[in-house]
Amino acid sequence: MEIISKKSLASRIVFYVAAFCVLLFLISLSVFYFFSKKSIEEKTIENALEITQNTVLKTEQVLISSEKILNNYRWLIEKNIAYADSMEAYTRRILQMNPEIIGCAIAFKPDFFPEKGYYFSPFTYRNKDLLVSTQLGNEEYDYFVMDWYQIPATLEKPYWSEPYYDTGGGNALMTTYSMPFYSSNNGDKELAGIITIDLSLEWFTDIVSSVKILETGYASVISRNGTFVTHPNTDIIMNQTIFSFAAEMQSPGLRQIGRNMQAGKTGFEDVVVNGRDLIVSYKPLLTSNWTLAVVFSRDEMYAPLRQISLVLIFIIVIGMALMVFIVKKIVEQQIAPLKCFARSSIEIAEGNFNTELPDIKTEDEMKELHNAFVHMQTDLKKYIKNLKETTSAKEKIESELRIAREIQMGMIPKIFPPFPDTPEIDLYAMLEPAKEVGGDLYDFFMIDDTHLCYAIGDVSGKGVPASLFMAVTRTLLRSVAPKQRSTSEIVNNLNNSLAIGNESSMFVTFFIGIINLKTGEMNYTNAGHNPPIIIHADNKSEFFEITQDIPIGLFENYDYTEKTRVLSENDRLFLYTDGITEAENWDEELYSDERLIKCIRAINSLDPTEIVMKVARDVVVHVNDCQQSDDLTMMSIIYKGSKK
Amino acid sequence: MELTTNKKGDFTIAEINGRIDTTNYNEFETQIMDVIEKGEKNIILNCEGLNYISSSGLRVFLITQKKLMGLKGKLHLCNMQPAIKEIFDMSGFSSIFKIFNTEEEALE
Incomplete structure (x- = not known):
């Protein structure tokens, strides 16, 4: 099957058809052979029996007629048994009347005619065309002991001798029929001798x-x-x-x-x-x-049958060869379009949807295949056209989003360390949006030589709407903050600007602080943002206290509170958005405030970059490949104290 | 997230079950707005089954609050889990909403 399946469809069809035909022919031939054989056998046997019967009849006829002849003459001899001299005449007469008989003897028993001596047996035989008569018995040929005399005499029954070659007359194969004859003596029957005829077996x-x-x-x-x-x-x-x-x-x-x-x-x-x-x-x-x-x-007997069978097989073989050839041609012709279709489908697969299809003139399965191909071609063309359109539209959006991201990231300061000439402070921050653009923000800048303003915020929601709101917030912050020393004033300002016409009720949780680098004094306002963590010089850490202030953008004229605290040397601040504490793993477990502060305590570093990076790594470990669901933003600031 | 409502006196009590995050806050918004559109002005949001809320979810709470205030109606929250209450406290939302410990208190 392995070999066959590698061949062409035409070869396979031809193979199956031929196999079937061969089987059919074999069965037919066997049946024909079997019945013919039987019939021939019957006919031949019948014929043989008939021949046997006929031949037996033919041969018996001759033998029987010989028996009859002898029977008739016996009667004559017995009647005239007294006339010894007429006996020779009888023998001659028998030969004259019956050409098939070539010899005849009337052999009397010893001394039957005393005047004739011990032996008396007149014998006539044919010598060519002449009849020769003689006496058989003498000292050398004592016929009384011969089979032809002794057996019928003893049995008193006619007797056919075994065939023999006549040594005297022409070397012919002969047989002798012997029959006893009798004399009547006072009513008693007494064996008188044996009458014989020699029959040539030539006939x-x-x-x-x-x-x-x-x-x-x-x-x-x-x-x-x-x-x-x-x-x-x-x-x-x-x-x-x-x-x-x-x-x-x-x-x-x-x-x-x-x-x-x-x-x-x-x-x-x-x-x-x-x-x-x-x-x-x-x-x-x-x-x-x-x-x-x-x-x-x-x-x-079977030879003619064999001959016919051989002829049949010869015809079948020739016929099969012709059939295989013709069927193969027909099938190849019928399926020729399939090769063209195969070529066409390869071309279509390579992207040439306008490839030419084979021209089908018949209204059959090939036509159906042709129509299916035409259908596939038009559908594919349509589909590819649509795909190209949607892909280009998608690519356009994606490229726009990429640009938007670049713009958004461009709004956030990203050069670290940001203030290499200001030894009192060091700072590091990172922002990782969940989508191309996000709603988190951070910012920091020197208001003057001694005041650092920093902020972190989180817009409700994500994606493009959140990013637009973030951009507005960041822009407002930069325009408002430089004129102010009070964080609550800054936040009030931002809130009022954002709350006006905020139809969609978007809001920003926001934390802002201003540090006096000379004194370490820090005033700050928390508008609903996650409380930052302060890490003291001795590595003791805690969250800032929770204020009751609401996120900005919700209610106009809301009055935000401002608080102050003083930073000591090597105090560090860690600010973050809820993307950190609410980062989820596969089991929907949040990273949580507890794990965050535990992590912070374990870091125990004075380097803001290290603090941010280590927290980021810990979050990654927690999330464990689960999809990032929210923007991640962190900022860490160290106050190194006033350097006089 | 599932929202089931039943009427008790002047109030319609809406029980929130599950979480409200960026993937399903729209659903929550549609459902609660449907309730308001049916003419319910006084709504109690029973938060006993609420186990997580994102800032998007908080925004829907705010929109609901603003809508009902415009209709001169009331929005009461009750039965908050501690984690949810913490989020409300931290974001200052506790001062915006009327939050009760139990449904009975919210009904009064």
């Missing part, structure tokens, strides 16, 4: 030899004791018996058949001789107790 052999069945099938006659009387192989005629032949061929089946023949049975049997499967049909000749056998080869 017999001709009949049997003329039998042909299949290619090499033949008929054969086997005598009573198993001798081959006729056989296509002339060497074994009279030289071998069926038993000696069976022994030579090592065929026990043949020997059994021989026994059956001797028993006068009729049969139809398979036998293996010399490695060949033979079928033997045999039937006895009732007159002589010989057996006629028709023999043919099983292989030859």
Whole structure:
């Protein structure tokens, strides 16, 4: 399957069709072969039996007519038994009347005619066209002991001799039919002698030899004791018996058949001789107790069938080859557009949506595929157009947001240390918006040589609206603060400006402080912002007290309170927005005030940068990759004391 | 965040459950404005189930307060969890809103 699946669709279809056809042909051929074989077998067997029967009839006819002839003459001889000299005439007469008979003897028992001597047996035989008459018996040829005389005389029954070669007359194969005849003495029947006729077996052999069945099938006659009387192989005629032949061929089946023949049975049997499967049909000749056998080869029986099958297979193979070729061509032609579609889809995938599609003229599945491709092309074109538009719109917004962020970050001082020439103070701050722009802010600046103003704030909400509000707050702060020394005045000012027309109720939590660098005195105002942490020189830390002042931007003319405290040398301030204390991890746990102050206490550093960075790191550890939800802003200031 | 309301005397009691942050303050705003639009002027926000509020959420509280003040109605808050109360204190909102310990007190 591995190999097949790598081939083309056409090859695969052809393979399956061919496989199916081959299977079909094999089944058909097998069925044809099986039934034909059976039919041929039946026909051949029928034919063989018929041939056997016919041949037996033909041969028997001759033998029976010989028997009849002898019967008639016996009657004549018995009637005229007193006339010894007419006997020779009878023998001549028999030969004259019956051309198939080549010899005839009337052999009397010893001394039957005392005047004729011990032997009396007139005998006439054919010598070419002449009839020659003579006496048979003498000292050398004592016919009384011959089979042809002794057996019928003893049995008092006619007797067909075993076939034999006539040594006297022409070396022909012969057989002799002997029959006893009797004399009547006072009413008593008494054996008088034996009358014989010699029959040439040439005619017999001709009949049997003329039998042909299949290619090499033949008929054969086997005598009573198993001798081959006729056989296509002339060497074994009279030289071998069926038993000696069976022994030579090592065929026990043949020997059994021989026994059956001797028993006068009729049969139809398979036998293996010399490695060949033979079928033997045999039937006895009732007159002589010989057996006629028709023999043919099983292989030859099936030969025509094999031939037809070979022709069929040849035709099928040629047909299959043609079919494979034609089907492959047809399928390839039918699916040719698929390759074009594949090419088109690759081109489409590469971005060429206007690629040409194959031209389909038929109204079939190919047309459907074609229409689907057209549909896909137009849809893709539309989709890509939309995508380009939305992408460019998005990119525009993103680029605008990027610019907005740059502007916003530009509003916050970011050079540290900010006041390298002012040894009393050091400061560090950072701001990390959750989105591109945010609502947190911080700021610091010197109002004059001795006063540092710093602020941190957090606008409600996030993103663009918050960032706009933050920008406004920061701008107002820079315009208001330089004229003021009072933080509450600054915050009041900011609040009044922001509260006017604040339709959306945005607000800013805000912490502002002003430090006198000479004295360490600090006044501050907290408008709803997270209380900062103060870290004393001895590292004791605490939150500022909570004021009740509300965030700015809510109510016009709200009066904010101002507080003061004095910073000692190395006191540090830590300011932050709620993005720090409310930073959440995956379990929605807040970073919390407690953890913040614990962290601050653990830092124990005089460097504002280190304080901010370490808190930032601690927040990152807490958040643990959870998405930053709010802006993070921190500022740390150290008052190093007045340097005189 | 879930908001369930039921009427008790002159007041509609709205129970807040869950958190109000930047992701869902809009939802909270729409729901509470719906209540006001139905003609309810006196509202008690029961904050027993409120476990977190961001500045965006605080803004919705403020808008609600301003709206009801304009209608000459009342907004009472009650049953705040300590953490929420702390946020209100810290941001000064405790001084803007009327905050009660229990619903019964808020009803009086």
